[in-house]
Amino acid sequence: xxxxxxxxxxxxxxxxxxxxxxxxxxxxxxxxxxxxxxxxxxxxxxxxxxxxxxxxxxxxxxxxxxxxxxxxxxxxxxxxxxxxxxxxxxxxxxxxxxxxxxxxxxxxxxxxxxxxxxxxxxxxxxxxxxxxxxxxxxxxxxxxxxxxxxxxxxxxxxxxxxxxxxxxxxxxxxxxxxxxxxxxxxxxxxxxxxxxxxxxxxxxxxxxxxxxxxxxxxxxxxxxxxxxxxxxxxxxxxxxxxxxxxxxxxxxxxxxxxxxxxxxxxxxxxxxxxxx
Amino acid sequence: xxxxxxxxxxxxxxxxxxxxxxxxxxxxxxxxxxxxxxxxxxxxxxxxxxxxxxxxxxxxxxxxxxxxxxxxxxxxxxxxxxxxxxxxxxxxxxxxxxxxxxxxxxxxxxxxxxxxxxxxxxxxxxxxxxxxxxxxxxxxxxxxxxxxxxxxxxxxxxxxxxxxxxxxxxxxxxxxxxxxxxxxxxxxxxxxxxxxxxxxxxxxxxxxxxxxxxxxxxxxxxxxxxxxxxxxxxxxxxxxxxxxxxxxxxxxxxxxxxxxxxxxxxxxxxxxxxxxxxxxx
Numbered sequence: 001x002x003x004x005x006x007x008x009x010x011x012x013x014x015x016x017x018x019x020x021x022x023x024x025x026x027x028x029x030x031x032x033x034x035x036x037x038x039x040x041x042x043x044x045x046x047x048x049x050x051x052x053x054x055x056x057x058x059x060x061x062x063x064x065x066x067x068x069x070x071x072x073x074x075x076x077x078x079x080x081x082x083x084x085x086x087x088x089x090x091x092x093x094x095x096x097x098x099x100x101x102x103x104x105x106x107x108x109x110x111x112x113x114x115x116x117x118x119x120x121x122x123x124x125x126x127x128x129x130x131x132x133x134x135x136x137x138x139x140x141x142x143x144x145x146x147x148x149x150x151x152x153x154x155x156x157x158x159x160x161x162x163x164x165x166x167x168x169x170x171x172x173x174x175x176x177x178x179x180x181x182x183x184x185x186x187x188x189x190x191x192x193x194x195x196x197x198x199x200x201x202x203x204x205x206x207x208x209x210x211x212x213x214x215x216x217x218x219x220x221x222x223x224x225x226x227x228x229x230x231x232x233x234x235x236x237x238x239x240x241x242x243x244x245x246x247x248x249x250x251x252x253x254x255x256x257x258x259x260x261x262x263x264x265x266x267x268x269x270x271x272x273x274x275x276x
Numbered sequence: 277x278x279x280x281x282x283x284x285x286x287x288x289x290x291x292x293x294x295x296x297x298x299x300x301x302x303x304x305x306x307x308x309x310x311x312x313x314x315x316x317x318x319x320x321x322x323x324x325x326x327x328x329x330x331x332x333x334x335x336x337x338x339x340x341x342x343x344x345x346x347x348x349x350x351x352x353x354x355x356x357x358x359x360x361x362x363x364x365x366x367x368x369x370x371x372x373x374x375x376x377x378x379x380x381x382x383x384x385x386x387x388x389x390x391x392x393x394x395x396x397x398x399x400x401x402x403x404x405x406x407x408x409x410x411x412x413x414x415x416x417x418x419x420x421x422x423x424x425x426x427x428x429x430x431x432x433x434x435x436x437x438x439x440x441x442x443x444x445x446x447x448x449x450x451x452x453x454x455x456x457x458x459x460x461x462x463x464x465x466x467x468x469x470x471x472x473x474x475x476x477x478x479x480x481x482x483x484x485x486x487x488x489x490x491x492x493x494x495x496x497x498x499x500x501x502x503x504x505x506x507x508x509x510x511x512x513x514x515x516x517x518x519x520x521x522x523x524x525x526x527x528x529x530x531x532x533x534x535x536x537x538x539x540x541x542x543x544x545x546x547x548x549x550x551x552x553x554x555x556x557x
Contacts, residue, residue, distance in 0.1 A: 171478075265523060
């Protein structure tokens with residue numbers, strides 16, 4: 001497997017604070033993977049996201065994006081093109097008054113020829129399922145739709161990695177679902193490496209890999225099954241497991257002969273039906 | 277304190293091309309001491325509705341009673357209503373402004389014209405209720421963590437000792453522990469102060485755990501209302517408008533479909549565990 005992002009002994013602290021946000025942090029993200037990044041507020045997740053595309057620079061160690069050192073200023077544009085960032089608040093990320101103009105913003109700034117921009121904008125909007133809205137104004141969209149337009153704005157740069165920092169925190173259940181399905185499609189059908197920062201355990205369960213951060217270090221790293229089976233550690237860290245996993249864990253503890261770490265409703269129902 | 281809403285309609289900018297019916301013929305009551313969950317997807321009218329309840333928004337038609345007073349119409353009695361009905365907005369930490377946490381929480385009670393001594397007592401009580409140690413009182417509200425900021429903002433509303441507490445998505449953006457802590461504090465406050473609470477939320481799991489009654493809004497209308505059992509019985513209907521039932525309830529529904537004789541009305545993990553273990557006899 002090829003690595004697309006790599007941090008080597010990454011250390012980071014904000015100027016006005018003595019405290020290190022990240023310390024000797026080593027993480028490798030494989031190309032084409034879908035990783036969820038968990039951790040309580042203040043564990044260093046958002047700083048890490050910004051370090052991935054050189055919004056922030058390491059105070060020690062190195063971050064490589066597709067082999068490029070983010071400290072190398074000459075590569076800045078190339079790095080940002082490679083690794084796009086989507087933030088929490090959909091209202092803060094849209095700049096134009098027409099949706100397709102908004103999506104065209106980045107490729108225009110990158111000097112992409114105009115025919116190519118047209119093609120990229122159409123592709124990107126189709127990919128997030130917002131093509132029919134291309135000529136409307138973003139202000140009339142729902143939160144989930146706005147977030148998908150923001151994602152299209154990144155997709156139009158043809159990045160290899162997309163990092164999403166709690167993109168669903170402000171959305172209702174329908175908006176969440178739309179955004180999560182879009183991320184899955186980008187990853188599975190378009191092969192874009194996805195890194196999702198979230199507090200929602202059900203969303204994290206959809207990733208191939210979960211990395212749990214605490215106090216600027218990696219606490220756990222593994223598949224959703226491996227991570228959510230660490231029930232006690234997660235609870236101690238102030239995190240949680242999906243409600244269905246909680247139920248399977250409690251039933252297992254109570255002596256029912258089922259797995260203690262079940263991630264889906266159907267699987268749980270099937271196992272319970274067998275033992276009853 | 278009872279709240280009753282009768283035939284409430286709210287039309288946004290009437291008589292202009294942007295005219296929009298935001299709320300249509302809404303009827304419901306919240307009885308004294310009830311803990312009510314208000315759910316519905318974005319744009320369904322939840323925030324507009326709760327802003328009616330403390331007089332921030334005036335209805336186009338309809339009557340709202342809060343306790344003995346009528347707060348709508350020509351002779352609306354809204355004096356001091358914002359002290360009686362405490363409203364905690366979404367992302368309330370964005371409204372923090374004072375130099376210290378103490379001053380920020382004291383702002384509401386100061387405006388009520390209370391004595392220094394009473395204000396001090398209220399600030400201390402409010403901080404205790406939301407689980408903020410009093411040592412933080414002289415710190416800047418901007419120097420504490422996100423979860424703590426939100427507690428400061430909630431304490432600022434509690435210090436007015438409202439009879440009704442309305443919270444608009446109080447846990448949005450918090451991590452699981454922060455969520456749990458805030459919701460638990462709200463439940464304790466509800467019990468200790470015997471307040472009526474209205475909780476606006478997108479999490480079915482949370483409303484199932486904390487609320488006695490639910491009100492579901494869709495496109496400005498009340499689509500469902502009643503006990504948890506009455507509302508979550510309509511899983512299909514909820515699903516159609518982009519909502520859901522809690523995951524455990526979904527699992528219980530599926531077990532029933534498979535012919536397992538488990539009671540239908542199960543909304544929390546602990547109830548599901550005991551019901552399933554009971555089946556084994």
